[in-house]
Amino acid sequence: MGLLELCEKYFQTKNLYEVLEITEKATDKEVKKAYHKLSLKVHPDRVDEKDKLEATEKFKVLGGVHAILSDSNKRATYDETKCVDDDDDVVVDRDWTVYWRLLFKKITDDDIIAYEKEYIGSGEERNDLKVAYLAGKGDMDYIVDQVQFARSEHEDRLKGILRDLIAKGEIPAYKKFTHEPEKKRQRRIAKENREAVEAEELKKELGVGSGPNSLELMIKQKQQARAQQMDSLIDSLAAKYGGGNKPKATKRKAATKTETASKNKKRK
Structure with missing residues (x-):
């Protein structure tokens, strides 16, 4: 055929x-x-x-x-x-x-960190935030799952962007967003902290550090878990870093977990 x-x-x-x-x-x-x-x-x-x-x-x-x-x-x-x-x-x-x-070249931890710095505060982030807000009808749980690097430390900033969009009439004021219960926010933060601990434990279990190969080994163990969530980050990284070496299947949340775990470890 x-x-x-x-x-x-x-x-x-x-x-x-x-x-x-x-x-x-x-x-x-x-x-x-x-x-x-x-x-x-x-x-x-x-x-x-x-x-x-x-x-x-x-x-x-x-x-x-x-x-x-x-x-x-x-x-x-x-x-x-x-x-x-x-x-x-x-x-x-x-x-x-x-x-x-x-x-497609291998995507390393350094690539992800560099991309995060470029993405945060960009027009792309603002547009992704707007799309996620509309799709989730203001549900912050949905938004943080869809927007790249949307960790709890960025929530106040992201909410500020959304309030600005509401004030300008670009998005409606969904009650899920404007009247989110504090308990719901705390559950979201607790979930993020658990994921950070899980990522750190997995690294120890696999015997890997924080070098460029550690993320790849972690993904090989958990690549089926949230496969669909990786596409946005992969597309962006492919466009920016597409080259001539071995690619690495990665995903946004796992990358975020890895980096969050590393940051938490450094703080200690």
């Missing part, structure tokens, strides 16, 4: 751009980012055992699509003919895990 037929089988379209959920005007950077995002969702190592077979096939197809759209000559030919060469149909049989690793 050719690549286009496989696209239709697994993604219900023969249009390579539609498979990656982008337009024909997408830049090379946007093509790479879209491929990274979708391939993470179907990566065989990140799905349940019962879904591995289909995920593997989808992963191969996405690799084949990216191989064409990332090559200027092949992309031009496809744009003109909406067909792929017979030789390109063979690409679905390549080792796409190796191909993927060549495209």
Whole structure:
């Protein structure tokens, strides 16, 4: 079966751009980012055992699509003919895990820390906060789970941003936000503290420190727990740090837990 037929089988379209959920005007950077995002969702190592077979096939197809759209000559030919060469149909049989690793560099603790410094206080954070507020109808539990690095130490600042957005009429004043019980906030803080302790205990159990490999080992142990929560951070880091080494599947909350645990340990 050719690549286009496989696209239709697994993604219900023969249009390579539609498979990656982008337009024909997408830049090379946007093509790479879209491929990274979708391939993470179907990566065989990140799905349940019962879904591995289909995920593997989808992963191969996405690799084949990216191989064409990332090559200027092949992309031009496809744009003109909406067909792929017979030789390109063979690409679905390549080792796409190796191909993927060549495209995306390993994300280290230092990368996450650098990204956090850039993200906090940025327009991106403000927009993410606004989206999470509307989706959760003002529920701070939902917001801190969705917004990157939204730890308790940032809550007052984040609430200030939301109040400003309410005052400007950009978002409604949901009662869940304006009248949140103090007990609910305290439960949220207690949960964060428990997660920090769990992260520290896991590091000790695995015998790892706080170096660039420690996060990777932790994720390998807990990568199924909150797989969906990692996408936003991964996309942003891929766009900023995408390079030529081995990638690391990571997730926002685990990264946040690791750093929180490290900070708590330093304070002691």
